[in-house]
Amino acid sequence: MKIDPNSSANLSAQIAKAIRDSIVSGDLIIDERLPSEAELADYFQVSRPTVREALKRLAAQSLIRTQRGATGGAFVNRLSFKEAYADQVTTSTLLLSMNEVSFDTACEARYALERACAPLSAKRRTADQLATMRTEIFRQSQPSLTDEAYCASDVAFHRALVDGADNPVLSYQLAGAVEAMQPLMNMITFTTRSRGIMVCLHSSIADAIENGDGAEAIDCLHNLEAETRKIAADVFAARAASK
Amino acid sequence: MKIDPNSSANLSAQIAKAIRDSIVSGDLIIDERLPSEAELADYFQVSRPTVREALKRLAAQSLIRTQRGATGGAFVNRLSFKEAYADQVTTSTLLLSMNEVSFDTACEARYALERACAPLSAKRRTADQLATMRTEIFRQSQPSLTDEAYCASDVAFHRALVDGADNPVLSYQLAGAVEAMQPLMNMITFTTRSRGIMVCLHSSIADAIENGDGAEAIDCLHNLEAETRKIAADVFAARAASK
């Protein structure tokens, strides 16, 4: 089933890798129960704490779940898209903050990916998703909204657009690009005027989606990207000048 | 710095969360050393094995690295894009295999995302990346190639296309979509004729990229998607009929 040479490095990492490989390769099926910690320890010829460290590594990646009690143990976890979103967002956020990705780079990626979804969303969006888009646009038009709440609404709008493509793979891949940008977006203060322009652009996107016009939606997203980058550039320039 | 209520659930998970939050929020800086395991155990009022389980959870997510020796310890890890690729691919692969995502759904997502990269790649690709694309096309034209090697070459070609956009965020997000499809692609046997068509389409994509014609590249990718789905549909139909 899986082996473990007693050479050089971290036993718990090796054991985790062996089990992970078994899961990825399909040797271990979903919901299948792994041997108990004592049995694994015996099998790999290590102590129980070492096995436990290995299992915790796998648990951190949502590959297994553990259950206490008589019929408990470690079970291969079904990795759901919904669960994976959270990790994806966390990882993407850290990647952006730790690697000094510029606003422009992140922005470019985000809108490029959204444009990939737009034609599909124009074809398949549900009435509900369209309604969400309209609701968020209305919210964004309220002047009382704080910058943070405005950004959150922006994410919700784009999330609805992406989900409208009705493709879980796309939604998953995009979760990182869209939501991870929120900290960057939060660095920007929106003036009444810039908000007005963006609400207008959002409306035109929603219109295009409603009319099933994918090409038009792509055009609007191009405009929105240009506007967003322009606003950001202005904010950064003003901030630099005031120093 | 971080707290830990002694209520209900998994201490190691709680401790891992507390430390993870400190990293994500920026309280802990890159390369900063965490307190030693003994100090953490004392701080959280738990035993060292429990602290270690928590640290292993974080290590599994590449959030920390550990070092033995006098000046050793756990250090906040810089999460590089390159490191994150591997996890992204593993997770995406599992998501596809565990959630019975159809070939069409995965294929649609993949090509939609690639089309998002195409215009940028047409503008920015290096000579080296273009050469890689040509090399892989040539390799794909060799009839002796096994189906698996052909698929691997296909991934390499598309990887070069995506990397040509010169946007690490895009490359990262796409790694999952492109590479995770390989197991699905491996289910398909390519006839000499279908390979010929695909090589032809790949060439036209490379031409468009070379000429800086993003719109043309997008058109070609549309054709390639249609062809890929057609081949897959034929293979699946034939397989179903032979049963």
Place this chain on the structure above:
DNA sequence: GACTTTTAAATGTCAGACAATAAAAACATT
């Protein structure tokens, strides 16, 4: 037969110890 209690198996946690490692400190040599 239905409800309650006991039992057993498993994970969760703890305490204390020793091994392995790697850097710094102390020492010896030239």
Place this chain on the structure above:
DNA sequence: AATGTTTTTATTGTCTGACATTTAAAAGTC
């Protein structure tokens, strides 16, 4: 004094053995 060698020390890695907690199934009771 500079350099090379040995010792010390701090830290992670691992082991052993124990107890606590949880949960389901088995045994017992009404």
